[in-house]
Amino acid sequence: MNIIDQLSLTAQKHPQKTAYVFQDSETTYLELEGMISKFASSLQQLGYRKGDHIALALGNSPYYVIALYGALRVGAVVIPVNPMYTPHELDYILKNGDVKGIITMDMLMEKFEAIANQLTDVKHYICCDTGSSRSFDDSSVANKMKSFTELIKAGSLGVETPQLRDSDTALILYTSGTTGKPKGAMLTHQNIYSNAKDTADYLTINGEDRVIAALPMFHVFCLTVSLNAPLMNGGTVLIMPKFSPQDVFKVASEQKATIFAGVPTMYNYLLQRAAEPTADFSRIRLCISGGSSMPVALLKNFEEAFNVRVSEGYGLSEAAPVTCFNPLDRPRKPGSIGQSILNVENKVMNEFGEEAETGEVGELAVCGPNVMKGYYKLQEETEMALRDGWLYTGDMARMDNEGYFYIVDRKKDMILVGGYNVYPREVEEVLYEHPGIAEAAVIGAPHPETGESVKCFVVTKDPALTEDVLLEFCKAHLAKYKVPSKIDFLDELPKNTTGKILRKSLRDKVNQ
Incomplete structure (x- = not known):
């Protein structure tokens, strides 16, 4: 299938049922x-x-x-x-x-x-x-x-x-690459079907649900959870052109929405408007969060404000994307990404390639029918990511004695801006294209609204080069969320004895 x-098949069974609502x-x-x-x-x-x-x-x-x-x-x-x-x-x-x-x-x-x-x-x-x-x-x-x-x-x-065929490629999702060039994760028809079905079954998404699709549809989170899962079960998708708190509340109330899926930034914006008369989530039975870790305080405050359960999960493009969710029939653990969903297995691997002990931190690996077939035209990268039938995520995690997983650290150096992945090398490559740049290093800096923002440190060849000029240059070459929020000028970048830039020293400078 x-x-x-x-x-x-759904159309044959429910021809007159509403598949989606768009602008009423x-x-x-x-x-x-x-x-x-x-x-x-x-x-x-x-x-x-x-x-x-x-x-x-x-x-x-x-x-x-x-x-x-x-x-x-x-x-x-x-x-x-x-x-x-x-x-x-x-x-x-x-x-x-x-x-x-x-x-x-x-x-x-x-x-x-x-x-x-x-x-x-x-x-x-x-x-x-x-x-x-x-x-x-x-x-x-x-x-x-x-x-x-x-x-x-x-x-x-x-x-x-x-x-x-199940093994035929259906989607190629380009993810930011650590080398500065995006990698195309090839997802098969089996990958996208199985993950939509298993996610829907795990979260009990059914034909009576009306799911708000405010996440961008080009992102696999929305594709699987807000589009494929409800449509394959006869549910209704409430399509929103873009996210805004007031519009989400309006759609939720007028269209009697039952499920909302979003990234933590969205929940933060919604919570800020909780006291407004239009902030109506009374019919929402389940909120789904992913994309990045939700602060525990935000999760608890949101649930208290709207009297709704938030199930936090984990996924990545290479896994179509869902691997874990907090279960609905058992206690939810704040700060955890939950347990393995149906037909998907997660485990934590130590530095010796063996399964880590309970509570021990290691690299999260995933196995299941949702795991990609490989990266498009990148055999070496595919072999590094897929080993012995397991997808190595690059995320550091631990598992407790009840099978709940916790992300300890993200992929090395990756920046999460409002749920979007930004790799420093990608921004650095653009900066190096400017003739006035001698050296550049990019890190993530805390941001009150988007979680993180892109911060740059540069050494210039031209002393007259200004931050405004560089920001305009970046805007011409990068999507808005990748554009630096701040560029600092240094005489030299901190390096170790081999000449490698010490990002930790730069992070320490930001956190001082």
Whole structure:
């Protein structure tokens, strides 16, 4: 079974049930199934076949849902892309990912036009109408542009779906790499189906649930927990274009939402508005938190303010993503990421490659049908991550005597900005592209709203170089959440005897 066939079965069983709500407009499972089929048939008419790579650069909308499942139905490999990325960031992913077609919004086309000459393998830019007044008649890629809406209109319900094997790649999720270049984690149809099913079963997500999708759909957390899990069980997805506390409360109240999933930053913003009359979570039966560790004080205060249980879990893109959640039928342990979900096994490994003793800190490793098949075109990195059937996460953890896991430290040097992963090397690479930079080092600094922010230390070749100039340079090359919040100028960076930059000394400087 795969997520596409499961969605078709759900549509057959519950044709008139509401699949999703967007801007107060409801769409049934029968209507969704029809649009997916029509879009898939139009993709086939354009020449897309099983194994072709199609990128999605879209915000949260019905467009995303239809495009995702439509592309999967023809057997394409879908590459979700953060629509906030700059042309500089998009260029690498689209070329490395061998992308043949791009589905995006008209308002984002300027980004793709800027790099179109380098994207020689791209055959089509399928544009979703968001009300942009711009004409694309004079666009450099006008001959490659297709209308998303027109493709659905022209499509046929009789699409022929190729045979999809469990081991076939369904998604390639690009994660920030420690080398500065993103790595494409290949998730199979079995990976995404099994994790959606096992997560739904573990958290009892069912056909009566109405799930708020405020997390970005290009992120696998939202894809699995807020989209695939409810849709495969006949639930209703409440699509939000973006997160805002007031809109979440409005949707929760008016649409009678039962589940909310978010990162700790979102819960912090919601808690700050708890005293307002519109802060209504009265029908929410479960809140799900992931992306980064939730401070225990925040968890307790949120539960007290809204009288709702928060189940904190853990996951990573390479595991589709969920491996642990705090169970609903047993006591929840604040500060813990919970226990292994159904059909997934977690264990802590010591430095000798053996399973650690209870309470001993080691590297968290994961095994199960949700674990990726490898990194795209990166055999060496794949062999380092996948060993003896286990995915080594790089996160340091411990397990107590009841099988609850606790993350002790994150992947080395990784910065978490509002739930988004930022690797220092990625920012440093951009800084080094500036001609006035001699040396650069990036660390995470505490931030009251986003958990962490990006802080830079630089040594310059040009004494006249200013922070404002460097920040503007970064904004042109990095997504907003990766842009440094502060840049300090030093005469030299602290190093050890081998010349390695001592990040700990820089962190100590920040914490003084």
